[in-house]
Amino acid sequence: MTIVEVILTIDPYVIDTLMRDLVAHSRSSAAFLVYLQLYRSTHAAGKESMAASHQALGEATGLSKRSVQIAIGHLIERRLIQQRRLRPTSVPVYRVLTPWLRRKTPA
Numbered sequence: 456m457t458i459v460e461v462i463l464t465i466d467p468y469v470i471d472t473l474m475r476d477l478v479a480h481s482r483s484s485a486a487f488l489v490y491l492q493l494y495r496s497t498h499a500a501g502k503e504s505m506a507a508s509h510q511a512l513g514e515a516t517g518l519s520k521r522s523v524q525i526a527i528g529h530l531i532e533r534r535l536i537q538q539r540r541l542r543p544t545s546v547p548v549y550r551v552l553t554p555w556l557r558r559k560t561p562a
Contacts, residue, residue: 468555
C-alpha cells in the first residue's frame with residue numbers, strides 16, 4: 456500500500472481577503488471553515504463538485520451540524536458555493552465557486 460501526498464495550493468485571495476471578509480466583516484468563522492473544507496475536498500480530488508452531508512462537514516471542521524447549516528446558507532447567499540440535491544432527502548452536492556477569478560472567454 457502506498458501513501459500519496461497531495462499538496463493543495465490555496466489561492467491567496469482565500470486567505471488574504473475571503474478569510475477576513477467572512478470572519479471579521481460577516482462574523483461567520485464557521486462559513487470560512489466550511490468553505491475551506493469544501494475547497495480542499497474538491498480541489499484535492501480534482502473534481503468540480505462533491506456530495507457531503509451536514510454531519511460529515513461538521514465532523515471534518517469540528518463544527519456542530521446546526522453551525523454547518525447556517526454556514527452553508529451564508530455561503531450560498533454570498534454566492535461562494537452552489538448546492539443541489541437530486542431528491543429532497545438526498546445528500547447535497549456542493550460546487551465551490553471562485554468569483555474573484557475571471558474566466559477567459561473564447562475569442
